[in-house]
Amino acid sequence: MLAINKSDTTFLYRQVIDLISENIETGTLGPGDRLPSLRKMSQSAGVSVPTVRQAYIELERQRRIESRPQSGFYVRHAQCNDLVHPAPSSAGEPVCLNCRPLMERVYDGINHPDLVPLGIANPCMARPAAKALHRAMKRVMSRAEERSLGYATTLGEATLRRQIAYHYLDTVGAQVEPEHIAITNGGQEALLLSLQAVASAGDVIAVETPTYHGLLELIDALGMLAVEVETCPEEGVTLCELRRTLELYPVKACMFSTTLSNPLGVTMPECDRRKLVAMLEEFDTVLIEDDVYGDLRFDGIRPIPAQFLSKTARIITCGSFSKTAAPGYRIGWLVTDHFMKQITRLKRAYSCSSGLLQQLTLADFLASGNYTRHLKALRPVLKRNAERMSAMVAEHFPAETRTSKPVGGSVLWLELPGNVDTEELFDASISADISIAPGQIFSPSNRYKNFLRLSFGHPWSERTESAIRWLGNRVTEIH
Ligand SMILES: Cc1ncc(COP(=O)(O)O)c(C=O)c1O
Structure with missing residues (x-):
């Protein structure tokens, strides 16, 4: 009542x-x-x-x-294949991670090589750039064999930082000083260094809901608290909710994905990015912008990171080659001019530097134009996979199932009928050699029990189709 x-x-x-x-x-x-x-x-x-x-x-x-x-x-009439986001009854409160054991089981599952990999967001594997990267590495080895075996500098190889700066100029028309870019061990280390540069144990970090589970693990590992901010499937973080959260809690940083968030796949419109930046300045809060999917919109249009919308706001933008080129290379980066000193100290203390051979290889890959060509070829494959997966879900899952409508990236977010528990579905699917990502790991407060993330970032095959059919039949039986 x-x-x-x-x-x-x-x-x-x-x-x-x-x-x-x-x-x-x-x-x-x-x-x-x-x-x-x-x-x-x-x-x-x-x-x-x-x-x-x-x-x-x-x-x-x-x-x-x-x-x-x-x-x-x-x-509104609920429409099939139209994602209805659960309406919150109240704003979130800062919480510790509440699904650690499930998260561990999911990681065990998704890393198993024999499973149909519907649980892991790995877009570039839908069309691997193996040959072009192999040729780039061979060129590097013949040019700089001995040097490529040495240590890189703490903030990374100058040629790669220049290439990343050029990529921003080329795709969003933004000017970045290579000195404001630090190379990291994947996007995950970029997020870690950013968090540690701006917050300490006990601090409150605002996250979208649902949000990337790796981010939640990081917040948990650092002894920080996460507060969930409602996120709309069309426009991203709901700004009036964010304002309310900032008024209620001493939020040290917001960690948001402005483009193709994981798992919702939502991109915040530019006008909202501008409002977001202004709001964070008003509350003197830092934005850690997770932009690892920025290059993967199907239409090839890269939205401008919030980073470039203000000179005064304190923003760190995190990128990665894991989603676009080679997750195993473990090369990511961050862009900031406000926190470079802290980042340099932390990077040196934690990992000294990132792998030089991989950095030189990626610098060559970008400089040769092969990265851009690879993205041009990858995006239509991902788009086709998204369409096939959406069509199969519509055919094999119960009619009440609602799904996101991906415009990029490699994941589909499903809301299943209310009585389906995707943690149980996860256990059953592992026994059937299929990995999935159950909804609960995307929230620190165990929301999304009947939600599921499926990945289409792998070469489409008969095995993929029978896995989706199997899942659809299973959900129909439970339901
Ligand atoms: C939203 C998001 N951010 C960051 C990462 C981490 O990327 P990396 O593999 O480069 O560490 C991932 C990986 O799944 C991700 O989905």
């Missing part, structure tokens, strides 16, 4: 959202029903018309209701 309570510290518009959501969930308001008019709702709830309007607009953004011109607001 909910009613507006003006002495509650929860924002009034948020209380109106909860009130309407509760009515939808309990069936008092069914699909197609008209909501009370703004004026009527304002009178009955004892709040202002703008407050009700703000709540309705937010519910519309969450795709729970729709406005019809000249008519009012109506409860």
